[in-house]
Amino acid sequence: MATATKRAIKRIEDSSDDLGDSISAQIAALREELAAISDSVSKYSNNRFNDVQHNAVAVVDQVRHQGAVAARQISRQANVAGRAVQENPIPVIVALGTIALISALIFTATDR
Numbered sequence: 001m002a003t004a005t006k007r008a009i010k011r012i013e014d015s016s017d018d019l020g021d022s023i024s025a026q027i028a029a030l031r032e033e034l035a036a037i038s039d040s041v042s043k044y045s046n047n048r049f050n051d052v053q054h055n056a057v058a059v060v061d062q063v064r065h066q067g068a069v070a071a072r073q074i075s076r077q078a079n080v081a082g083r084a085v086q087e088n089p090i091p092v093i094v095a096l097g098t099i100a101l102i103s104a105l106i107f108t109a110t111d112r
Contacts, residue, residue, distance in 0.1 A: 085092050
């Protein structure tokens with residue numbers, strides 16, 4: 001009977017050793033998979049960041065270009081308006097007088 005008990009204990013010990021080895025192997029495999037997934041996520045996020053950075057630079061360039069175009073157009077319009085005022089200042093004086101009169105009427109009415 002002692003021999004049978006020793007054999008049973010030996011089988012249990014061997015089984016637990018095999019189980020421990022199996023769990024260790026599974027943990028090692030999971031660590032490798034986790035490292036591979038981590039690398040993939042890192043590469044994906046790095047590529048995404050580069051894409052966003054590239055798009056931001058493109059938007060800044062586009063805005064800079066559109067700002068320069070708008071500035072040229074405003075400058076042209078200001079020059080045309082300046083020449084028109086120099087050539088015929090009466091409409092500008094009338095417009096400014098009208099604005100001053102309306103403003104005076106509005107501010108006088110609100111003080112009451």
